[in-house]
Amino acid sequence: MSLKISNLLDIEKYLLLEIVYFHLPSEYKNRITKKTPLKLDAFIDLMDQCEYSLYPGFVSRSQAGRKKVRLRQAHFKRVYASSENLEKISITGYVNDNYGTYGNTADHHKTSFVAMAFEDDQNNAVVSFSGCEQVSTTSTLLDWGGCLVASLGVVTSHHQKALAFYDNQMAGILGERNILGHSKGGNLATYVFINRLNENTHAYCVNAQPYCWYTMTETQKEALKSNRFEYIVHADDPTRKASYVSYISRTVPLNSYAVKRFSDIHGFAEVSFDEFGNLEGTRVIRETTSLLKARIFKDYTAEKRLTHEQCMANFQTQLVEIKSLPKLFSTTLDEMLIVTEAQTAIIWLKDKDSQGEFIYPLIIKSPVAKNFYQLKLRRGYGIAAQCVFDGLPLFIRDSKQYQSRFESVDRLMGLTITSQIAVPLGIDESDVFGALELVNKKQGLFFNLDDFTLVNDMTLAMLEVFKNSGQSLDKFRNFSLLQIKKNNKQIFAIEKNRYLEKSFSSFNEKNAFLQKISGLSLEPNERLIFNRIIFTADKKKQLKHLRNQEYAIIFENPHLRDESIPVKGLLIKLLFQLREKQINLNKIATMIDLQNKLKTPIKELSDAEYIRLEYGIARIRRPQLIIVNTPPERLKKTAYDVLCRQLKKDCTKKSATVIVFTNGFKNEEVRNDKLGNPRS
Structure with missing residues (x-):
């Protein structure tokens, strides 16, 4: 029951991002303050009375629009009901600077700025900024005009309002101060984050309009590439191209059956979450620029590479706050993808049926994740299975030179395997319950011994946290x-x-x-x-x-x-x-x-x-x-x-x-x- 960024699952963060687009009806819009907060579940119950500003007002008010709102409300209720983090969350602040009945500011000239603040019972807080409002023609023009000016490095009234809202809502907060933003709201979240680096801040942005690179200090640029800042991009979303961006932390493939319109690609509903609440099929591309482009933009941070000791120190710092096993496994895979530049990372678990023992994928980080679902691999099918059943770590630098090529595994996974690392998961050598596998390095390169050593050490650190958690893996079996x-x-x-x-x-x-x-x-x-x-x-x-x-x-x-x-x-x-x-x-x-x-x-x-x-x-x-x-x-x-x-x-x-x-x-x-x- 915590708003700490290390505890919140992706699906919970997406809820806190999207809920800002639901404009409260007039009788509620001025009731929310720190002294008179509104419970998150109470807001969700009101969603069918709200206007949904991701769509133009006439669409939101239409019969089809109201049905869409009710369906999103049902989705929010499912997320809330299954969440361990959202139960005691309250909404402590709400600003809606739009014209009409949904606005709640006294300013004569409106800016279309919308933000919401949340607080948990452990004194952690979140502010969430909406993107471009489409509730009316005026709000759309104001927002898109602000985006254009912001891309040139101008500090707009939206930036000033965002910083003022953050400062007001974070007064008295002793725990984490987290900042969320989508689209234009991601630009505002970035601005607030880089101007409050001396505080206990973290930021999480989705399809964010990039903040102007030229106007930032070297310290601010480095902060955007740290673990305190996450910049999530949906595949095919063009928003990142509005400015130079070298700090994308994750690229999320769209649902295989998604309709690829801009509103779907840019919005919230067309990415998939696994059954644990992690973004499905996520791959990490932390470094996104060529060396030449980095030099042109004076992005010297792109040339920096962490040592083994620095990677381990950063990783162990992240593990300290994690409470749930899916989050532990997901974070481990994300970090390994960053430091090894692998294309695919998988957590395999061991099980047994009438035909004997097998392994199956629990969490997958790959652009081709759907090819792995419900696989059951037995002894002799790939190095992950060999690693589990022999209880030994394996490193295959060049799969073509390996005596067993496992072509059948290539076909099952839907890719050509060129290089692999697999390390066993277990409390001790005699009790192996699974394996962690990395498949293929980017740009056609091969894994090396440094990668293998780092993966082995990171896995041991993760297993120590797992052992101390006392949690069971039994509930994660689903085929x-x-x-x-x-x-x-x-x-x-x-x-x-x-x-x-x-x-x-x-x-x-x-x-x-x-x-x-x-x-x-x-x-x-x-x-x-x-x-x-x-x-x-x-x-x-x-x-x-x-x-x-x-x-x-x-x-x-x-x-x-x-x-x-x-x-x-x-x-x-x-x-x-x-x-x-x-x-x-x-x-x-x-x-x-x-x-x-x-x-x-x-x-x-x-x-x-x-x-x-x-x-x-x-x-x-x-x-x-x-x-x-x-x-x-x-x-x-x-x-x-x-x-x-x-x-x-x-x-x-x-x-x-x-x-x-x-x-x-x-x-x-x-x-x-x-x-x-x-x-x-």
């Missing part, structure tokens, strides 16, 4: 490919590579379930979690992209069996949906053993041939989830059984996850009961 949660309670889940048969009492019940797992009927308090990526009811376009890319439904069209169109016509339509454009019509037909039936109408196919067609259409698309709907009534049971047996084999081979909607069949025979096995 679900698809989950549906309602009010943070799981109502359905299926593990990756599982074959699940599900029966229903009625046609309507079956359709309702199909709609739910497809994301077509999610309620505001429900979440669909696919491969650890969270979807809510407001993400309709992203859900459609998910269904098109990752779902395949066998027997989706109940009338297809009786269609007169030839097989060729159906397969041509399929060609436009495939991820691999090299596949042609004849190749598809050969894969499903229907090359001699291209001109045959679908209704004239035998049951075995029709099953091969349905199965092939589903498998060739390479979906992660296959749903077998109720088959046509006249389909013979033996043909259907062949389909189910083949899908079970696919699951056993870990090439599919299948949900079968069961039904009754007549016991009839077909001659050909073999399926073609499509290769993708």
